Amino acid sequence: MKIMNCPLNGPRNISEFAYGGEVKPVPAADAPTPDWADYVYYHDNQPGIVREWWLHVPTSYWFVAVRDVTSDKIIATYRPEEAPP
Amino acid sequence: MAALRKGFIDTGKIAPVLPALALADFSLKSRTGFKGSGAASWLAAQGLVLPDDPNQACTDAQGRMVARLSWGEFLLLGDFAGLEKAWSYESAPMCFPLPRQDSHAWIVVSGEVAPKMMAKICGIDLRPQVFPKGAIAQTSVARLNAIIIADQIGGRGGFHLLSDGSTSQYLWDCLVDAMLEFEGAPVRSEALSKETHGQTDAQG
Known part of the structure; x- marks a missing residue:
């Protein structure tokens, strides 16, 4: 079983987590529609190291994971209010 | 008149003596909860002793349990009716009831x-x-x-x-x-x- 370290709950089976998409800046409320469409519908989907939102489902706790999507190795996880490692 | 409560579970056959398990x-x-960035400070102001870290619980002098589920979420096991009555939107900034x-x-x-x-x-x-x-x-x-x-x-x-x-x-x-x-x-x-x-x- 693959293990992920939740910043709130510690190491847990990967089955307890849900993927929430790439971390990217939220457009301003009055940003043009294409900017919002890009934010909602499009993803970079590039190989390499990316920052992603993940949810620990039993606690409904959202956090950020740094993951190498080429090797599927989880490099770090941290609370969203913390600075990235 | 006290509200009637109904259980969730049909327990089935009950053992007549207490087994090892x-x-x-x-x-x-009774159980309840509070949540919010101001929950810890408001509960402490009401005289509750709170665990310092998430995922820790402590028991008070009356045998009630205070469980800290995250930095700003508390689950209270036992009779905390006094707290529920004391809470109001105005008096408890950023602290919200989380009924359980x-x-x-x-x-x-x-x-x-x-x-x-x-x-x-x-x-x-x-x-x-x-x-x-x-x-x-x-x-x-x-x-x-x-x-x-x-x-x-x-x-x-x-x-x-x-x-x-x-x-x-x-x-x-x-x-x-x-x-x-x-x-x-x-x-x-x-x-x-x-x-x-x-x-x-x-x-x-």
């Missing part, structure tokens, strides 16, 4: 062999040397989301399990099945509640 439905007992009475079933497992039984349905190591009294795990139990709190229940080690009321009958049946090989059995809540949370079913 016992299961009880505490769902009729009708959302979560409260099941108790008691017995020194409880960690061994729980290992069949939960991936977390719940042995007392790594999961002592007051430890909390919010995880998957029998593939359901559940809160597990280690405690001394009925004078021996055990766990409080809080899980969604709508699936609690399934969880109860899984626990009854898992405890069969340890000769465990369901008991009435009174058999385990004398030393727990300072309340009786009549109060709860």
Whole structure:
């Protein structure tokens, strides 16, 4: 079983987590529609190291994971209010 | 007139004497919660002693339990009606009630062999040397989301399990099945509640 370290709950089976998409800046409320469409519908989907939102489902706790999507190795996880490692 | 409460679970056959591994439905007992960035400071101002870190629980002088589920979320097991009355939107900034009475079933497992039984349905190591009294795990139990709190229940080690009321009958049946090989059995809540949370079913 693959293990992920939740910043709130510690190491847990990967089955307890849900993927929430790439971390990217939220457009301003009055940003043009294409900017919002890009934010909602499009993803970079590039190989390499990316920052992603993940949810620990039993606690409904959202956090950020740094993951190498080429090797599927989880490099770090941290609370969203913390600075990235 | 006190509101009538109905349990979530059909407990089935009840053991006449307390077995070495016992299961009880505490769902009729009182519980509540508070959440928000101001929850810790408001609860402390009301005189509650709070655990310093998330996933820790402590018991007060009246036997009630305060469980800290995250930096700003608290689950309160026992009669905290005074707190619920004291709360108001104006007097408790960034602190909001999180009622648990009708959302979560409260099941108790008691017995020194409880960690061994729980290992069949939960991936977390719940042995007392790594999961002592007051430890909390919010995880998957029998593939359901559940809160597990280690405690001394009925004078021996055990766990409080809080899980969604709508699936609690399934969880109860899984626990009854898992405890069969340890000769465990369901008991009435009174058999385990004398030393727990300072309340009786009549109060709860």
